Amino acid sequence: MTDSAAASPAPPSAKAPIGSLSTLWPFVRRHLGLFVAWLVALAASSAATLSLPPAFKTMIDQGFAEGGGAIDRAFVLLFVVAVALALATAARFFFVSLLGERVVADLRQQLYAHLIGLDAGFHDRSRSGELVSRLTADAELLRSVVGSSMSVALRSSVTVIGSIGMLFVTSPRLAAYALVGIPLAVLPIVIGGRRLQKISRASQDRVADANALAAETLGAVRTVQAHAREPYERGRFGAALKVAVATARKRIGAQAIVTAVAITLVFGAIVLVLWSGAHDVVGGRMSAGTLGQFVLYALIAGGSVGALAEVWNDLQRAAGGMGRISELLNEDNAIAAPAQPQALPAPVRGELVFEDVGFHYPQRADLPALEHFNLRVRPGETVALVGPSGAGKSTVFSLLLRFHDPQTGTVRVDGMDARLLDPAALREAIALVPQQPTIFAASARDNIRYGRLQADDAEVETAVRAAYAADFIDDLPQGLDTELGERGARLSGGQQQRIAIARALLKDAPILLLDEATSALDAQSERAVQQALETLMRGRTTLVIAHRLATVLKADRIVVMDRGRIVAEGTHDELLAQGGLYAELAKLQFLD
Ligand SMILES: Nc1ncnc2c1ncn2[C@@H]1O[C@H](COP(=O)(O)OP(=O)(O)OP(=O)(O)O)[C@@H](O)[C@H]1O
Numbered sequence: 097m098t099d100s101a102a103a104s105p106a107p108p109s110a111k112a113p114i115g116s117l118s119t120l121w122p123f124v125r126r127h128l129g130l131f132v133a134w135l136v137a138l139a140a141s142s143a144a145t146l147s148l149p150p151a152f153k154t155m156i157d158q159g160f161a162e163g164g165g166a167i168d169r170a171f172v173l174l175f176v177v178a179v180a181l182a183l184a185t186a187a188r189f190f191f192v193s194l195l196g197e198r199v200v201a202d203l204r205q206q207l208y209a210h211l212i213g214l215d216a217g218f219h220d221r222s223r224s225g226e227l228v229s230r231l232t233a234d235a236e237l238l239r240s241v242v243g244s245s246m247s248v249a250l251r252s253s254v255t256v257i258g259s260i261g262m263l264f265v266t267s268p269r270l271a272a273y274a275l276v277g278i279p280l281a282v283l284p285i286v287i288g289g290r291r292l293q294k295i296s297r298a299s300q301d302r303v304a305d306a307n308a309l310a311a312e313t314l315g316a317v318r319t320v321q322a323h324a325r326e327p328y329e330r331g332r333f334g335a336a337l338k339v340a341v342a343t344a345r346k347r348i349g350a351q352a353i354v355t356a357v358a359i360t361l362v363f364g365a366i367v368l369v370l371w372s373g374a375h376d377v378v379g380g381r382m383s384a385g386t387l388g389q390f391v392l393y394a395l396i397a398g399g400s401v402g403a404l405a406e407v408w409n410d411l412q413r414a415a416g417g418m419g420r421i422s423e424l425l426n427e428d429n430a431i432a433a434p435a436q437p438q439a440l441p442a443p444v445r446g447e448l449v450f451e452d453v454g455f456h457y458p459q460r461a462d463l464p465a466l467e468h469f470n471l472r473v474r475p476g477e478t479v480a481l482v483g484p485s486g487a488g489k490s491t492v493f494s495l496l497l498r499f500h501d502p503q504t505g506t507v508r509v510d511g512m513d514a515r516l517l518d519p520a521a522l523r524e525a526i527a528l529v530p531q532q533p534t535i536f537a538a539s540a541r542d543n544i545r546y547g548r549l550q551a552d553d554a555e556v557e558t559a560v561r562a563a564y565a566a567d568f569i570d571d572l573p574q575g576l577d578t579e580l581g582e583r584g585a586r587l588s589g590g591q592q593q594r595i596a597i598a599r600a601l602l603k604d605a606p607i608l609l610l611d612e613a614t615s616a617l618d619a620q621s622e623r624a625v626q627q628a629l630e631t632l633m634r635g636r637t638t639l640v641i642a643h644r645l646a647t648v649l650k651a652d653r654i655v656v657m658d659r660g661r662i663v664a665e666g667t668h669d670e671l672l673a674q675g676g677l678y679a680e681l682a683k684l685q686f687l688d
Pocket residue numbers: 220457458459460463464465483484485486487488489490491492
């Protein structure tokens with residue numbers, strides 16, 4: 097295992113040989129028209145390039161010898177070839193650049209679509225900064241490959257092969273000399289390339305590390321500032337960048353050496369050959385034009401080998417990126433819809449049953465989050481879950497939402513095993529109001545409409561009023577159209593909760609999962625949130641992780657959890673009378 101793999105939570109295990117670029121082909125094939133147009137333009141521009149030297153030879157040998165009209169004709173020919181070359185090159189550039197953009201957009205789209213649907217287990221073990229880096233940095237690398245390097249590689253290969261062929265046509269003896277030089281040049285490129293590939297992957301990993309760090313800390317800027325840890329975080333980011341640059345320096349250095357060696361060898365060989373050719377011309381064994389033509393072909397071949405050396409490295413870097421993107425694309429979704437998902441009854445009644453459920457989180461095999469967990473919630477009933485931190489209350493929600501599947505036992509909704517349902521259909525039947533609601537960087541209206549995208553303005557306004565959010569939303573500068581800023585930075589905790597409640601009201605799902613906020617609200621917000629919640633819970637099956645006495649008192653039943661098990665059940669008074677954990681919790685949490 098390389099040190100790069102050790103540092104990241106999801107080690108990119110497989111090596112990415114240059115062949116992993118072939119996984120790009122399905123994306124290229126979708127734009128076959130562009131691809132073919134590019135190949136045609138490529139053929140035309142290569143042909144034009146290769147026909148320049150003979151035009152040059154004609155100019156020297158015939159033009160200079162015959163003078164006047166012949167010179168004019170030779171120059172007209174040269175100009176026509178140059179114009180053809182220009183047009184073909186422009187067309188080639190156009191088609192292949194557009195192809196690059198389209199392919200990378202498709203790739204990004206597919207990767208994003210895949211990632212956003214992957215199960216909670218995957219997202220628990222990945223850093224979102226790394227995923228974003230796959231979507232941006234690696235995809236960017238591939239854009240440069242498809243949009244230019246791939247083109248340069250193919251064009252250079254064609255011109256190398258074509259010009260070597262023409263070298264033999266021009267002068268077999270000199271060409272044979274040249275052929276000794278070119279493989280000599282290719283060898284170090286291949287050897288250097290192997291090493292480069294390894295270094296390049298490490299270099300990209302280090303960049304991803306720095307990105308992940310920045311994403312995490314910028315995302316938690318309040319926490320950082322509250323601890324006055326800006327200097328510490330600046331230092332950490334600076335150190336991560338330093339490592340990234342040091343790793344990149346290795347790559348750049350290696351690449352520079354490979355390029356220098358390649359060019360020296362190729363042009364060294366050409367100079368030697370020319371020296372021999374010059375003697376042939378002086379000795380009258382070859383015309384000056386033929387030597388000119390040979391020189392041009394040799395320059396074209398040499399230049400193309402140099403270009404190949406450079407893009408070969410780019411291709412290697414991109415292969416590393418594509419390798420990692422492929423790994424992500426091949427990541428299986430642990431929570432997928434069965435081939436023939438069963439449908440929930442319409443309308444959903446909202447009966448929830450946990451049958452002897454046992455569950456541990458993937459990374460915590462030793463620690464059961466739920467054990468022999470049995471719970472039946474009748475349609476329309478409100479059940480409060482209480483228990484100490486880590487008792488498994490949130491886990492109950494995760495299993496209902498099918499973020500995870502239990503290892504033993506069954507979760508049923510309206511009598512149906514949750515595993516037999518399409519997760520999307522199941523989640524449509526559930527509204528979740530989390531402790532810390534997510535507020536997107538969008539308008540208040542769009543944030544609320546996230547609950548049901550088709551809802552019209554009147555429905556949004558009804559939900560806003562029912563969630564007791566109208567007063568503060570009216571006070572915002574543009575009312576419902578006010579941009580809320582990333583993660584709702586411009587709203588108080590109680591206001592964010594009411595936005596989330598309005599969202600859930602709009603969703604109007606038969607089952608409600610409510611994770612009551614623990615953070616203390618001022619009395620006025622508290623009352624508004626409480627009233628909003630009462631509206632929301634009416635007529636729905638509600639499971640609430642309760643932290644407030646008011647909520648517990650209103651519940652039909654209280655379930656006391658500890659270490660993944662249910663330890664007591666009943667009403668507030670019954671449980672208080674029993675003493676035990678509930679009485680303790682009540683004393684600590686509610687009664688003061
Ligand atoms: N994503 C996760 N990966 C691994 N372990 C987890 C994960 N989420 C929770 N756990 C563990 O599972 C157990 C139950 O956690 P859970 O979040 O369900 O408790 P809780 O009762 O909701 O606690 P709290 O009131 O503090 O939110 C805990 O021991 C916790 O450490």
